[in-house]
Amino acid sequence: MRSTRLRAFLGAAGLALALTGCATAPSPPQMSTTAPAAPAQFSDIGGVDVAYVEFRNSAFPYHGDIPASQEGDGGRPFLNVDENGRLGHKSSRGGVHWQDETYNDRHVLVAASPNFDPKAPGVIVVYFHGNNATLARDVVARQETPRQVAASRLNAVLIAPQMAVDARDSSAGNFWREGAFAAFLDEAENKLARFYPNASHADFARYPVVIVAYSGGYLPAAYSLAHGGARDRVKGVVLLDALYGETDKFARWIEQERGRAFFVSAYASSSKAENAALRERLERDGVPTVTGVPDSLGPGTVAFVDSGDVAHEDFVTHAWTSDPITDVLTRVSR
Secondary structure: OHHHHHHHHHHHHHHHHHHHHHOOOOOOOOOOOOOOOOOOOOEEEOOEEEEEEEOOOOOOOOOOEOOOOOOOOOOOEOOOEEEOOEEEEEOOOOOEEEHHHHOOOOEEEEEEOOOOOOOOOOEEEEEEOOOOEOHHHHHHHHOOHHHHHHHOOOOEEEEEEOOOEOOOOOOOHHHHOOOHHHHHHHHHHHHHHHHOOOOOHHHHHOOOEEEEEEHHHHHHHHHHHHHOOOHHHEEEEEEEOOOOOOHHHHHHHHHHOOOOOEEEEEEOHHHHHHHHHHHHHHHHOOOOOEEOOOOOEOOOOEEEEEOOOOOHHHOOOEOOOEOHHHHHHOOEOO
16 A cells, blocks of 8 residues: 555656656657648649649739729729629729629639649740630630640640639739739749649749730730839740730830840731831830741740731631640740
8 A cells, every 4th residue: 555655656746847847848849730731733624734723812802903004094993883892893994893703713724734844944824814704714615725835845834813704804903013923923833833743932933934915914914014023034925916005014114125035916907006006116216026926936026916807706716827825835935
């Protein structure tokens, strides 16, 4: 009995001493209970790796003003309609688009050829779709943008943010903000690294960027060039029947990046006048331009492509040639 009591006393005393020591001794290192993020997975769509990823730094939701520098609607709150607490945007083009329907999708399309190698030299293609579009129905299925990028045989990865959802609206959303394009690329590089276990953010951060904008995509493209904070990353710009405004921003970028980046603007009858005005300004300012897409798109190339009387709605797949995105990207100098 005495032996049992002694063992109990010694055990209690040892526990008390251990607890006392915890007050002054360093705590043992704690093992993290958070599991590492699982690799992201692509889906195979027509032989191309495709995924839809939510971004924090995508175009929408956007709570702020339309910049005063924007042609037409500048200098007023973007969400300028409040109907019993439901917020919306009414533009000079008429009609109201509601935030919860049109400006609330954070998804970004990510796509690449199955042969894409993040360790090899390559390029990030940022695609700004036009009006009345969704990523799956239009960018992937109708415009076939992922397939066209993959078919170029350029070691390229495509990222395409959802802009206004299925609406006649070119609003740039968060791409209006100073530094927003750089933040978008930084997040994209982290997201892309999750799809490739052997790659890191740094692998994608070294890639130059080619911006491709169709139709109403001109607006986020123009603000990304003028205020996006990633000017040194942009290797080239391709406008597909897209010069409907902000001509001054494109002209300044071309003139400032002369000799370092390329610019291609292809157009049909709907944007012919704006393209003629831009070309005239550039040549007046001493910037040489060429007609048609040259065999090689290198630094300093400024090309204008008159595609004739083709349908604007089909321009991404049928313009001066079939698959115009493929045609341009195959000419990008390595």
